[in-house]
Amino acid sequence: MSPRSSPPAALIAARGVTKSYFDGARAHAVLAGVDVEIRAGEFVVILGRSGSGKSTLLNLIGAMDTPTDGQIWFGGQRIDSLGEESRTLFRRQHVGFVFQAYNLIPTLTVAENLMLPLALNKLDRDSPYARVRYFLAQLDMADKFESFPEQLSGGEQQRVAIARALIHKPTLVIADEPTGNLDLDTGRQVLGLLDRLTRAEGRTLVMATHSQEVIGMADRVLTLSGGRLIATEVAT
Numbered sequence: 001m002s003p004r005s006s007p008p009a010a011l012i013a014a015r016g017v018t019k020s021y022f023d024g025a026r027a028h029a030v031l032a033g034v035d036v037e038i039r040a041g042e043f044v045v046i047l048g049r050s051g052s053g054k055s056t057l058l059n060l061i062g063a064m065d066t067p068t069d070g071q072i073w074f075g076g077q078r079i080d081s082l083g084e085e086s087r088t089l090f091r092r093q094h095v096g097f098v099f100q101a102y103n104l105i106p107t108l109t110v111a112e113n114l115m116l117p118l119a120l121n122k123l124d125r126d127s128p129y130a131r132v133r134y135f136l137a138q139l140d141m142a143d144k145f146e147s148f149p150e151q152l153s154g155g156e157q158q159r160v161a162i163a164r165a166l167i168h169k170p171t172l173v174i175a176d177e178p179t180g181n182l183d184l185d186t187g188r189q190v191l192g193l194l195d196r197l198t199r200a201e202g203r204t205l206v207m208a209t210h211s212q213e214v215i216g217m218a219d220r221v222l223t224l225s226g227g228r229l230i231a232t233e234v235a236t
C-alpha cells in the first residue's frame with residue numbers, strides 16, 4: 001500500500017483535491033491540488049476572496065459533494081468515493097452545517113426544526129423535547145420554542161441554526177460565512193456562541209469567513225488562493 005492511500009492520523013484530510021466545473025467542454029478548476037489535515041477538536045478558519053472556492057471546499061469536507069480528483073478522508077474513512085446515499089447518511093450523522101442564510105425550515109417551529117436532526121438520526125426518540133429545551137436554554141431562547149423562523153430576528157435564526165447544527169452531536173461542524181448577513185454586534189455574539197459550544201464538547205469547527213474577529217479565535221487560519229490552500233501567519 002502506498003503511503004498516500006493509508007489513513008491519516010488527522011480527523012479530516014484532503015489529499016491532492018481538485019474540483020473542476022465544466023462549461024461545455026471547458027474545465028475550470030476551482031480547487032487545484034488542495035492538501036490539508038484537520039485534527040479532531042481544531043477550529044480552522046478558511047479565508048479567501050469571493051469565488052476562491054471556500055464553499056466548494058467546505059462542501060467536499062462535509063460530504064455534500066465529491067471531488068473531481070484526489071482523496072478526502074474523514075475519521076479513517078474515504079468519503080470521496082461514497083455514493084450519494086451513503087454520503088447523505090454520513091452527513092446526517094457526523095456533520096452539522098451553519099449557513100449564511102440560516103436555512104431553517106419556514107413551516108416548522110423552532111422546536112420542530114431542532115427535532116429534525118434527532119428524528120433523522122433516531123436519537124432521543126422517547127424525549128426529544130428535553131434535549132431541544134436544553135439547547136434552547138443554552139442559547140437564551142427558551143421562550144422561542146413555539147415560534148416560527150420568520151418571527152425571529154436574523155441573529156435569533158442563526159442561533160437556532162447553530163443549535164440545529166449541534167443537537168445531534170456531530171463530529172464536525174461546518175460554518176459557511178455564518179455572520180455574512182448579521183450586523184457586527186450580532187455577528188460577534190453568534191461567533192462567540194459557535195466557538196464556545198463547539199469547544200465545550202470538543203467538536204471540530206471549520207469556518208469560511210471574512211470576519212477579522214474570528215481570526216483571533218481560531219486555532220489555525222488557512223487561505224485559499226489560486227485553487228490551493230496556504231497557511232496564514234497569525235499575529236498573536
Ligand SMILES: Nc1ncnc2c1ncn2[C@@H]1O[C@H](COP(=O)(O)OP(=O)(O)O)[C@@H](O)[C@H]1O
Pocket residue numbers: 021022030048049050051052053054055056057
Ligand atoms: N455548481 C457550480 N457550477 C459551476 N461553477 C460553480 C459551481 N459552484 C461554484 N462554482 C464556481 O466556483 C468558484 C468558487 O465558488 P465558491 O466555492 O462558491 O467560492 P467562495 O465560497 O469562496 O465564494 C466560483 O467561480 C463559482 O462560480
Ligand SMILES: [Mg+2]
Pocket residue numbers: 054055056176208
Ligand atoms: Mg461561499
